[in-house]
Amino acid sequence: MSNPLHRTRVKICGLTRPEDVDAAVAAGADALGFVLWPGSKRAIDEARLAELAARVPAFVTRVGLFVDQEASLIERASAHLDLLQFHGDESPAFCASFTRPWLKALRMRDDLDLHAMAEAYQGAQALLLDAYRPDMPGGTGKTFDWSRIPANLAKPVILAGGLTPANVAQAIRAVRPFAVDVSGGVERAPGIKDPHRIDDFLRQVFLAQSTDFLDKT
Numbered sequence: 001m002s003n004p005l006h007r008t009r010v011k012i013c014g015l016t017r018p019e020d021v022d023a024a025v026a027a028g029a030d031a032l033g034f035v036l037w038p039g040s041k042r043a044i045d046e047a048r049l050a051e052l053a054a055r056v057p058a059f060v061t062r063v064g065l066f067v068d069q070e071a072s073l074i075e076r077a078s079a080h081l082d083l084l085q086f087h088g089d090e091s092p093a094f095c096a097s098f099t100r101p102w103l104k105a106l107r108m109r110d111d112l113d114l115h116a117m118a119e120a121y122q123g124a125q126a127l128l129l130d131a132y133r134p135d136m137p138g139g140t141g142k143t144f145d146w147s148r149i150p151a152n153l154a155k156p157v158i159l160a161g162g163l164t165p166a167n168v169a170q171a172i173r174a175v176r177p178f179a180v181d182v183s184g185g186v187e188r189a190p191g192i193k194d195p196h197r198i199d200d201f202l203r204q205v206f207l208a209q210s211t212d213f214l215d216k217t
């Protein structure tokens, strides 16, 4: 994103509690992520999704996270979601088979060819890039080498993986992503967000792009 007027969008992920949804909305988050994969410490079930999604106001995007799950579950959950985020080995055709726009999450394993993935998943709204750990499909709390992200990728980038209030400004300057995505960096414990850290994260994003704007105009 080379436009100095671009506002880096923020997604707060792994929300499990009403008060955390409210805190993220109040802080100015653009999108909220709900993990529907039962293997996660941040997993919620469909009833909880319905409850949390109903609190989200207009113009804030409700994103559901899935890892190689049944189409029937994704279809039911879609009633409460604006966007789907796929973290497993889902094919492009599977991702595109629902009534919602979607993101493909990619873990930055050493041999990952991002240009090839952008081509394969060209139906995605964006690629969410996260750290690779063989035993975890997401939410690792780890950063990766941001210099591996090519500037000319054919899809918008959502930068994830180990972002915190302390490093998000540096990440934005290094990568210039469409959006940043955080989970562990704004938590007190897995699935339990800290409203002060959420505020601080949003503030750091705002400051990073404000100084960038002033530098360029």
Ligand SMILES: O=C(O)c1ccccc1NCC(=O)[C@H](O)[C@H](O)COP(=O)(O)O
Pocket (backbone or CB within 6 Å): 013, 014, 033, 035, 037, 040, 041, 042, 065, 067, 087, 130, 137, 138, 139, 140, 141, 142, 160, 161, 162, 163, 181, 182, 183, 184, 185
């Ligand atoms: O959070 C999880 O437990 C999880 C489990 C399975 C798939 C995805 C999952 N989380 C994805 C994310 O929350 C985002 O990729 C996140 O921004 C990165 O997490 P973190 O490094 O903790 O900020």
